[in-house]
Amino acid sequence: MPRHEFQPGKLIAGLFLTAAGALYLGDALGSWELPWFTVIPVVTAGLFLAGAAGTATYAIRRRQRPHVSDSRAR
Template sequence: MKGHTFEPGRLIAGATAVAVAVGYGLDAAGTWDPHPLVLLPALLAGLVLAALVTALTHAARRNRRRAHQSDQPAPPPLGDLPMASLREGHEALRATREHRQEAPGRGRGAAPGTGGGKTPGGDGSGDGVRPTGRPGP
């Protein structure tokens, strides 16, 4: 299993939440009597600190990643791509598809050799002759 990256902002947020929970727990047990306006602002301050640390961590990692990427060679410019051969292949494929669609007697989904017509002959003429040359049923 791949290890997770260290997130200091989450550590601070978790520690703040645990500290506030312990404060309220001690207050409920009667051991400590904090001022009512101490724990909630402490939670708010801890979450703001966690957000700042997270933003700084993200910026540092982004800068490090960009510096690492600048060491690698740049990809080839677009002018080096074989666009003419790609266009020729695309046009040939398109011409093949158009030729198939324009083929006489071939409907959509027709099996090879059936002609795909609606008449018993399959060629759409209605004469009852099959494309093989044999008379229809």
Template sequence: MRRHDFEPGKLVIGLVLLGGCAAYLAAAAGRWHFPAYVLLPALGISLCVSGMVSALAVSVRRRRELGAEPGDREPGRSG
């Protein structure tokens, strides 16, 4: 099987969605009460956070592919 790239943005959004599902299940079971209008903004914020995490992961991956040193400002230039 081919190895896949690790995509942390998908991990973040998946964990948030699982948390939302767990909150709804806990509310349905009567174990926890929360205002339902809180989950929609939380979903929007988590989408933004996962987008930033994905952008950061792509930039790190590109920098690593170019072989740049951590202290370099411009990839491919020496000195």
């Protein structure tokens, strides 16, 4: 199986969306009472943090990547 590169932005987004699902599941099962708008800040914060992590990861990998010069000699 080929290895893939670690993408922390997707991990963060997945964790926050899973947390939002768990909040709704707890509300549906009657464990707690949740206002309908409670999940909006959770999802918004998760997407914001995922975007920040993705941007930081891109910047770090771009800086660490060796500079590729034109391989054709003229």
